[in-house]
Amino acid sequence: MNVESYVWELVQQKVLNQFTETDRLSFFQTLHLCFQRIAQAKGTIDRFYSIGGYTIRLSFGSDLVATQLTPAISHLETNPTEYPALTICLWDNATTKTQLPGLMPAFIRIFQWYWHEYLDGRMNVKALCSDRFQMHFKMGPNIFSALDFQQNLALYWIDDATLLPYWERGSPLQNILSWWTSRQQRQYVHAAAVGTATGGVLLAAKGGSGKSTSALSCLNSSLTYASDDYCLISTDPIPYVYSLYNTAKLKGAKDLERFPELTPLITNGDRLHEEKALIFLNQHFPEKVVSGFPLRAILVPKITGERDTRLSKSTAIAALKALAPSTLFQLSGTGESSFQMMSQVVKQLPCFTLELGTDISQIPQVILEFLNASETSFGSLSTVHSR
Structure with a gap:
């Protein structure tokens, strides 16, 4: 046989x-x-x-x-x-x-x-x-x-x-x-993250909600970049985000119009009719791409159509709804333990809606102002994170 x-x-x-x-x-x-x-x-x-x-x-x-x-x-x-x-x-x-x-x-x-x-x-x-x-x-x-x-x-x-x-x-x-x-108490999540050495924010939203746009808009600011799509989060001893990939992903003509300065950096420009544009940011902005930072808040991007960007208070439930479904759907092996980890993170951090305006230059300004204002409240987060 x-x-x-x-x-x-x-x-x-x-x-x-x-x-x-x-x-x-x-x-x-x-x-x-x-x-x-x-x-x-x-x-x-x-x-x-x-x-x-x-x-x-x-x-x-x-x-x-x-x-x-x-x-x-x-x-x-x-x-x-x-x-x-x-x-x-x-x-x-x-x-x-x-x-x-x-x-x-x-x-x-x-x-x-x-x-x-x-x-x-x-x-x-x-x-x-x-x-x-x-x-x-x-x-x-x-x-x-x-x-x-x-x-x-x-x-x-x-x-x-x-x-x-x-x-x-x-x-x-x-x-x-x-x-x-x-198994190492690190949860792989579908989210973006930007911040400073002393703390940053997790941007949680399903695709098309402005998550990547928000993260990439920070490349021209004093904020650093950890992710625009996937990252790792942990809760012990404090909420912390770890970078996974330095890949920027742009989809369609609108994304390319928002970031014309990134167009020459695309690695797969001949296949954009069937693929998202890929840019490996570490090759072009090594000083902006970091391995991680403590988390101070979770922001849920929401496109408003108005000109200005602002923050409004939200709830842990809203943040979990923005973070968990796309993570659980996209990743193999996720389940109850993953949901519990994400639940724990949103309970430990303040949650806000990031109301995105059409002037994307305001996005990093709003995030940076929030981080600066919360510096005193989150002073303990500036300590070195170790496992």
Whole structure:
């Protein structure tokens, strides 16, 4: 019986939905062995990044994969360490000229053909997920992500790195990072963040509400930038935001009109008819992009159509409604614990509506005035944050 026939028989018997923890470990080890063989034959490119206060090693089996995935996190690169908190092994088939070992190619086809049975709504591989393991398959670009919490080891495989989608280049490794950081009391959230060394604000809103516009408008001010789309938050000992990506994302002609000075910096200008514009800010504004700061408030942007921008008092419930749904919907592995973390943050911080006017130059002024006025009240937040 050939491999395809064998796997087909497993599908018919629905054995794939009866995996044990031993089966999951074997599956993970088989895939890791493939990477180890590449590393032994060709070596690896190892880079280290400080993410959420932890040093993470990315071990690349191909220069192309490194080139594609690292610009978004370049501002977080740090010194090598012998004992990183997490190691992620990354490679693709096309440039390493390797095939997945054993039954892996057949399993990948099974995930594609029978996704409704073997993948949940977030594309997690149901049979391969447990308290110890998380595994995810993204159809289309064919990206397989896996994490073993016990070993603090993750695997990232893509069929062809030349076909990496723009959204993956802009916000790489979302699944692995959100899974792992959640166990370190860091919550991956869909939000923007701007501020100063002594404190800043979290901008929470669904797409199209002015979140990215608000963050990017601060590039021409004394405020610093931590995010315009995704970041990490923590609550202990104080509310704090950690930068994840330095990627600015502009969508459509209106966004480009608002920031004409950013147009020459776009990396994918020839594909804007089907992609959001990507700009890696650390390449052009390294002094503006920071790794994080204490949080003083949550602002919920709201487009008013009026000229002036102003702040109005809001509630924790309104802030949670702006922050939680898009986070829970977009990220694999989020659930009750994620909701509880976000609930805790909005309860600890004052919440406001940022009523956005058409004169976007006022946005950073309003935020900076708020931060300056609250300096005394939040003096304790200026202490160095440590985990």
